[in-house]
Amino acid sequence: MINKLKFIFLSIFGFVFFLVPFTINDESKIMLSHIIDFVKNNILDEFLAFTAASAWIVLIATVVFIFYTSQSKFINSMFKASAFNVVLRIVGSFLYLMVLNKWFESYDFASAILDPNTGGLMAGADGLLTTLYITFFVGILALPLLTHFGIVEFVGILLGPIVVKLFRVPGYSMIDAIASFVGDGTIGIVVTDRQYQRGYYNRREAYIIATSFSVVGIAFAAAVAEELGFSSIFPIFYGSILLVTLVIAFIMARLPLKKFEPTYYEGKTPKSVEIPEDKTILEHAFDSAVEQANETKIIPTIIDAFKNIVHIYVGFLPIIMAIGTISLIIAEYTPFFDIISAPLVPMYELIGYSTEVAMQMAPASVAGFADMYLPALFISGATSEAARFFIGVLAFTQLVFMSETGMILVKTKIGLNFWDVVKVFLFRTIISIPILIIITNVLAVMNVISF
Template sequence: MFGSTTWENDEHVSGDSVDLDTKTIRDVRLIKKRPKPVLKFILAFGIGSFFFLFPIQWNGQTTIPLDVVVSLTQEAFPTFVEFLTLGLILAGGILTTISMANHHGIVTISDRTVDRFELDYWQTSNVFWIFRIVGIFLAIPIFIGQGPEWLLSENTSGIVWGGLLLTIALVIPIGAVFVNLLAELGGLQFVGALSQPVMKPVFNLPGRAALDSAASWLGSFSIGYYLTRNVFDRGGYDKREVFVICTCFATANLGTIGAIAAVLKILHVFPIVVLLYLLSVIITGIILVRIPPLSTVPNEFIAEPDPEPEFNGSVGDYSRFAFNEAIKTAEEGASIPSSAVNGLIDGVKLTGMMLGTVLTIGMAAVTLNEYTSVFEVLSTPLVPVLSAFGIPDPQMAATSVILGGAEMFIAATFAVGGDLITKVFVIIVVSGQAIFFAASAPMMVDMFDDIPIRFQDLFVLFVMRTVLLIPITAALVHAAVFMGLI
C-alpha cells in the first residue's frame, strides 16, 4: 500500500529530473519596478488577503470576510443558493455521464464539442461517476422535500445538504475569485519566498505551501484544496507535496472551530483552544511528513515543473526577492477583473464536479451514525486509552473522536454535555483530524485522482493522525490546565 510505485506514472515528470537552483538571493537579477504592475500586485494582494486571510470578529466569532459574505448571501438569497446547489449537482452528473459515455465509446462526440464543453475535465473513475449520478437521485427529493424520513431528517440531509453542501456551493466559487487574485498576480510568490526558510526545513515543503495552510485555517479546507490544485496544475507542487498539504494542513478553519466552541459554550477559552489546536496540528505534521505513507509518495509533477529555487540570504534579502517575484508575476498576469472572473469560472466548475460525490458519501456516513451504533461500538477500545491520558468523560470523548472520521461538527458537538477539559480535548482532536469521510475525504479523492489519493490511504492517515493527536493534545491540554489557562 505504501510503496512509492503505487503513485508513480510514466507520463508524469519525476522530481529527480528537475534541476533545482541553489544560490544566494543576491545572485538574482531584480526587475525594474514599474508603477502599473506594482499597483496591480498591491491591489490584488490587498483584496485577496483581506477577504481571504484577514481575521475579523463577526457575531461573536473569529472568521474572515469571505465567510461573512457567504453567510450574508445564504441569509439574503436562500432560494437561490438551493437552486444553485441542485443545478451544480445536476450539471456535474450530466456532464460526467456524457464525458464517460464518450470515453467508453458508448456515444461518439466530436473533438470540437469535447473541447467546447471541456468534457475531458469531467472524466473520472467509474466509481465517482456512480457517486455523481447517485448524488442527483439524492439531491432531487431533498430539494423538493419529498422522500423517506431517513433521507429528509435534520440529522441526515439537514446536516449534509443544509449544513455542508449549501455552504460549499458558495464558498468555493466566491473564494476562488480571491484565491485566483493571490495565485495569479503575485501573492503566492510573495508568501512563498518569505516562508521558504521555515516550510522547507520543518515540513520539507516549498514556501508557497504556507499560503495553502493559511487558506485552510482562516478560510476553508475546500479553498485550501482549490489553491493546492491550482498550483499543482501549474507545476508548482509535486505529488508528495500535494498529499502532505491536503492531509496535514487542510484541517478545520478557525471560523468552524469558533462555531463549535460556541455550541460547546467554551468561547471564553477560545484563544487558548486556537493556540493548542495550531500547536497540535504543527507537531503532528512534523512527524507525519517523515514517515510512510507520505514519505513514500514520489516527487512527480503532472505539468512542466516550476519548483521554488532554494536560496540563502538575510531577512532583507528574502523580502526584496519576494517583492521582486511578486511584481514579475503581476506584470505577466492578467488584469484584476479578468483574474477574478477566471477564478469564479474555475470555482463553479470545481464545485459542480464534487458536490454529487460529497452528497453521496456524506449521506452514507451520517445515516450510519443516526440509525446504527457502529461508531459507538468502534469507539469502545479508545475508552481505556483516554482514561489513561486523564481525559474526563472518556466514553463521550472516544465516541466523538471516532465520529470525527465521519463529520467534524457532529463529532465535536457530541461532547456538549462533557467536562470543560473533555470539550477542549475533543474540539482540538476532531478539528485536527483533517480527514472527514463525509466531506474532505471524497473531495480529496475526486479532486486529486491523478496522484492518486485513495480512500485506503486516507483511512490509514486518519488513524495515524488520531493516534498522534490524542497524546499530543492531552499533553497540551493538561499543560494549559497546569498553567491556569483553562
C-alpha cells in the first residue's frame, strides 16, 4: 500500500508541478514558471549574487584543475574537462561576471559584449541565463517526481503501442515531450538524457526524442506570439508548431541515422515492456509503476539531483553563456547571417513575398541557430502577417539554438557533437519550410492572416 501511495501521490505531484497551469496573480502558468517569477520579483538581487558566486567558483576551479587533480572522482568529474571545454568555461564565466558587474563599461571594446542585444540578453536581471539558473535548480530538484516514481512506466506502457508505431520510440518519450511542450525544451532534453542513462531508451531512440520532441515551452511561445502580434490566434500559432514538429518526428524516426545505433548506455539493462497474459495493459502499467516507486529511495535520489544541478552549473551554463554571447555579437554586428541566408531571398520572392519582406525573412530563417528569440527580433517589423507567422513558427520547429538547447544537446551522453547539432538544425529547417509554406497559404486563404 505504501508503494502504491508513493507512486500515486509523488507522481501526481510531479505531473502537476511540471505540466498543470495554475493562475496566480492573474497569470496562468505551470508551477515552475511561477517559482521563476517569484525569484525574479522578490529575491532577484540575492539570486544574482548566488549566480555570480557560482561563476567565480567555476572560473577559479577550472583554472586550478588544469594543474591539480583531486582524490575525489566527483570533484574531478566536475572541474576536469577537455581543452576546448576549459576555454569555453573560462570565457563563459568571465563574460557572465563582466556583464553582471558591467566591467570595462567605459571602454569601447566592451560595448559589443555589454550591449542589451548580446551579452545583456544572456546575463543580468532579464537575461536568459538568469532564467536557466532558476529553471535548472528548481526543475532538476523536482524532476525525479516525474521520472523516478512510476509515472514514466505508467504512461510509457499505456501509450507504447501508438508511439512505437508512429515514431518508433518507447511510450516513455511522451513524458519528455509533454515536459517540453508545457514546460521547457531544456528540461525535456535533460529528461531524455537521464532516461537514456537509466536504460529506458537506446541511443537511436534518445537521439530521435531529444532532437524531435524537446520543443521550447508553451510559455515562451506565447511571449513570441505576443511579440509578433499573434496573441489573438495563439492556439493556431502553437498548433502549427506542434503539427510541424510531429511531421518532422515521423520523418526523423525513419532515417538511417548510422551514427546513432540502437545500443544502450554502458552497463544498462534495457527497460523493455512485455504485457503478461494474465493482465490487462492498464493493470500491467500500474503494477510496473508501483514496482519502480518501490525501487526508488528518496534520499539517494535527492542527493543525485543536487549532483546533477552542480554538473549543469559547472559544465553547461558557462558554455551556454560563451556560445550564446559570441553568436549574438555575430548576429548583431556583422552581416554574417545576411550573407549565408542570401539564397533564401529569391525563394521567398517566388512564393509571393515582396523583395523587402523576403530580405527580412531570409536572415531570420537562419538566425535561430544562434538564439531562439533572434528570428522574432529580425522579423517583428515586417508588414506581412504571413511572414511574421512563418518565421515565428519556424524558429520553434528548428529546435536547435546554440545559446541554450544546442549546447545542452552536445553535453548529453547521447553522443552529439557540434556538427551533429548543425545537421539537426539544417534538416529541421529544410523540412519545416515547405510545410510552413502550405500552412501559411491555407491560413491566408481562410483570412486568418494576410500577406
